[in-house]
Amino acid sequence: xxxxxxxxxxxxxxGHPVGxxxxxxxxxxxxxxGMGHPIAVPKGKAKPLASKTxxxxxxxxxxxxxxxxxxxxxxxxxxxxxxxxxxxxxxxDAADKMFVIKAGRVKILKTSASGKExxxxxxxxxxxxxxxxxxxxxxxxxxxxxxxTVAYGLSHESYDxxxxxxxxxxxxxxxxxxxxxxxxxDVIISLVSSKVDSRIASVIVRLxxxxxxxxxxxxxxxxxxxxxxxxxxxxxxxxTTIRTISKFQKKGLLTTVSxxxxxxxxxxxxxxxxxxx
Numbered sequence: 637x638x639x640x641x642x643x644x645x646x647x648x649x650x651g652h653p654v655g656x657x658x659x660x661x662x663x664x665x666x667x668x669x670g671m672g673h674p675i676a677v678p679k680g681k682a683k684p685l686a687s688k689t690x691x692x693x694x695x696x697x698x699x700x701x702x703x704x705x706x707x708x709x710x711x712x713x714x715x716x717x718x719x720x721x722x723x724x725x726x727x728x729d730a731a732d733k734m735f736v737i738k739a740g741r742v743k744i745l746k747t748s749a750s751g752k753e754x755x756x757x758x759x760x761x762x763x764x765x766x767x768x769x770x771x772x773x774x775x776x777x778x779x780x781x782x783x784x785t786v787a788y789g790l791s792h793e794s795y796d797x798x799x800x801x802x803x804x805x806x807x808x809x810x811x812x813x814x815x816x817x818x819x820x821x822d823v824i825i826s827l828v829s830s831k832v833d834s835r836i837a838s839v840i841v842r843l844x845x846x847x848x849x850x851x852x853x854x855x856x857x858x859x860x861x862x863x864x865x866x867x868x869x870x871x872x873x874x875x876t877t878i879r880t881i882s883k884f885q886k887k888g889l890l891t892t893v894s895x896x897x898x899x900x901x902x903x904x905x906x907x908x909x910x911x912x913x
Contacts, residue, residue, distance in 0.1 A: 684739030684786070685761045688713065691738040691788055694762035696815075697808035705802075712798060713788035724765065724779040724787070731769035733789040737761050740785025745778040755869055758782065760846075767812065770795050832880050835870035837908035840890070844899055854900040856893065 685691045692698060692713060693706050701709070713736065718724060724735060727747055735742075742759045756777060759765045765779050769792055790798075799805050822838070840857075848855040867877040884890050889901045899905065 688715070688738065688788060691736045691762065695736055695764055695808075696812045697805050699808060700804060701802075709798065712794040713790050716787050716789055718781040718785045718787070720781055720783050722781050722785075724781065724785075725775050727775055727778045729775050731766065731772050731775045731792075733791050734764055734766050734769045734795070735779075735787040735789050736764050738786040738788060740787075741782040742779050742785055742787075743782050745780060746776075747778070753778075767816075770809075832870060832872045832876055833883075834908050834911065835872070836866060836877065836880055836884075837905040839866060839869060840897070840899060840905045841902070841909050843897070844902055844905075848899070851898070854890075854898050855902050857897045857899065860895045861897075 685694070688710055689703070689706055692709055693701070693703075698706060698709065715738075716724075716735070718740070724742060725731075725733075727745070737759055739761055742765050744756045744759065744765060745753045746756050747753055759779075765787075766775060768776060843857045843859070843861075844855045847858045849858055850856075863877050863881065864874050866881075867874045870877070872880075881890070885892075889899070889904050891898050891900065
């Protein structure tokens with residue numbers, strides 16, 4: 637175990653070891669809203685970033701920093717490693733660190749009043765999780781590694797030091813908070829939608845934005861997901877989800893290539909997302 641993990645790996649609940657711990661989209665695909673819309677857990681390995689410097693450079697707070705300035709930030713970030721299914725933090729835990737993912741994937745979970753966990757989003761290399769640690773006392777969500785994950789932690793104390801030393805970070809913080817507000821709006825619209833079509837369309841749009849690659853036939857979503865994954869997230873049955881996706885396929889809006897979705901008419905899904913009722 638990484639020496640930085642001493643005292644961290646004990647299970648908070650049986651079977652759940654505890655650890656500590658935004659995003660680009662393909663060129664040409666118009667951004668439709670926030671960055672954290674619910675998506676299904678991707679299968680397969682995420683492409684890791686080459687270095688600590690590259691990971692830190694992806695943080696939206698530091699997007700205007702030069703390469704030399706980014707290098708000066710490295711000592712403030714501590715490396716942590718997590719096994720598959722290990723929790724980085726739990727909902728309600730003290731929020732004392734923000735994490736930048738270098739390798740692996742992390743799913744963000746929210747527990748409902750009935751005790752059911754809902755996947756809010758999946759974070760990939762270059763994204764941050766636990767960002768509320770910079771502004772709040774406790775985590776509002778849980779974070780769990782989907783696969784072996786390496787992340788760099790920035791403590792609240794280190795963040796305060798950086799903000800004093802580099803006041804321009806404040807501008808990046810404002811942009812980040814604005815994006816999170818857009819996120820929340822998009823999630824609410826999706827959850828209150830009465831049409832399964834619209835909710836599934838919204839998931840597809842986010843997958844295209846965050847995991848899509850342009851091909852001559854459309855946008856290929858570079859992660860594999862099951863119909864059950866989608867059903868759990870949109871709050872529908874597997875049967876209804878299968879029927880809805882089959883309907884999209886018959887209309888020529890999408891198809892499947894080697895277990896991945898190929899979106900043939902991205903604009904059609906954007907329109908469905910905008911008209912939830």
